[in-house]
Amino acid sequence: MDETPLWASESFWKKTAIWVTAGSFLVLVVLTFDSLSKTSAGSKRVPAYAVINKKIDYQYDKELHKSMPVIGENEFLFGKEYSEEEALQLVDLGKKTTQAKNCMNCHTLLGNGAYYAPDLTKAWLDKGWISKDIREDMMVKFLMDPEKNARTFGSNRKMPNLKITEQEAKGIIAFLKWMSSIDTNGFPYNFKTIEAEE
């Protein structure tokens, strides 16, 4: 028996490696096109930026067995109605600011990032902002001077002052509001929003 069996043959495994890699990659490329088109801003899963003009909630759907974003009536941000173009600009400023200030190395966004501070996926809907009447104002003040307006929940951990301007703070809030409307397949689980009845 000097025949090398197939399972021990170098050239067989070489071909297998090439085909498996090429095949997997091809499937990934196809899925990527599909996923990107299903998640462009304005799709069902990722709403258009002008969603910041609407009331947003996140409720448990008994049939789907998971929480889903619920987009409601008009509820303007900072008392203004934004066109899609203006909304894009504001959210874009906010998104860029979160990167320039390196938020992700303390917080998680959509659950990715660092674990030193709370997840921001649904931060817009958090009960921590006490009531909807004061939420926007509280958020602007907090972002501009988190040291003075700190809420540490007994942890002594305070967000540092990142020299966020008022305009940047508004952008961040618009970005957070928009992000809270994304369909994240039920993550986070069991999240009770500022809208929920006690």
Add this chain to the structure above:
Amino acid sequence: MNTSGLNGLMQNAAALGEKSRACLNDFKAWVQLDSTNLSDGQQLAVKYFTVAVILFFAQILFGLLAATQFIYPSFLYEILDFNVNRMIHINAMIVWMLYGFIGCVYWFLEDESGTEIVGLKLGNIAFWVLTVAVTVVVLVYLLVQIGPGKDSSLWFINEGREYIEAPRWADIGIVVVMLIFFYNVVATFSKGKWSGIAGVLTLDLVALAGLYVAGMFYMTNITHEQYWWWWVIHLWVEATWEVLVGVIMAWSLMKLLGVRRKIIQTWLYIEVALMFGSGILGLGHHYFWIGTPEYWLTIGGFFSALEPIPLVAMVVHAVYDSGTHAFKNGNHPALAWIIAQAFGNFFGAGVWGFMHTLPQINLYTHGTQWSASHGHLAFFGAYATINIAFFYLAIQHWRGDVWMGGGSQNAWRWKWALGLLNGGVLGMTIALLIAGYEQSFIERAVEGSTWGGYFTAQNHPSFQSAMVWRLFFGGMTFAGFILLVWDLLTIGKGETRKAPEVVET
């Protein structure tokens, strides 16, 4: 400034330069490493290794600062905030490991191709360009830290994206340097001879560098942005880096134990097939909750659950080869770290990864200290270990192929370094695992991941004591690192016995 002041300054600078040169010479006299033992490519490789070790030090240092802040939040508050320390911690890690890998390739390129390196001068220039760029990037991280919400901040300060924070100008520089490196590799193999190892290496480097480009763009749509971001992070560590390590391991086992090339290369192809076959679509385990469609729950869950299989294959490979050669070899520390790699990779990536990779579990563990527990054991187990193993191979050759097997002087040093580093990281991993479980239950399941729920979990006694244990084991890791550096600088000094020539068996 008047001229005498300027003169004085220049004299001071000259004196300082003189002094540091004297220090360097003293150091060189002390380490007694003879660079004539190294080929041209290997001389470039050890430059890469040196910077890698320095950045490894930075990684551990800034990790300790960040870990301290979990316990004393006012420590360095608004001087070096947690996000700055953590950014340097993980960015230094990515960069030192890449430096290590590049060094490994330069190290064996001549041997594997059978010729001298083509374009080595350019390769040397690229090393210096990259190193200056890395230094500037780190200084800006430390001194400027953050910028206004404008494109210029992303171009010149940092991009604010975990692991690939480097600003855009540096991204472009990195791509250029990678192209030069790639040119060195391909041109050298083309001039000399190709082999199975060479082919896998080349294709893997194309993928590795290409993927980096996927992470260079800014997007307002965070779902799209994270989609591409994971292409870089996941397809690096769970596909292309894993295969690169397979290549380095293949060459090392051949040199260290004399395993036959045919066996090595067949294994390498099997590993590539299994790793890419599971890892490419396993990418889906990061697409559960970022807005992407539901089919990723199935695809990501299924394929990522298969990812441990190639890691088992790698353990079998390393242990089997060592066993059939009765662990006989002239470099015990290198072999010990190779075995540590096989098991560290299997446990850190395979077992710890598998434990939270199914969506039903990941819904609760996602974005908790659970991920950090896995991240530490996987990066250390899979990638720090193989680099350290290679450092030992390199230092042995640099010393003139002296004996580093049984009965060496001061062998306690490498043994203790091995024990402290592995024990330290394992201890941190367990502490973070406990914290992660507690967070999954209290913050995620019971409290529903609100702001208040987050802090309820952070204030819990089991979380708080886990953070103390993590710092303790971080200290142990640090001690191991110091010992490792001392050992690398001194091992084999004064050894007169030569390591036996390794022949294929």
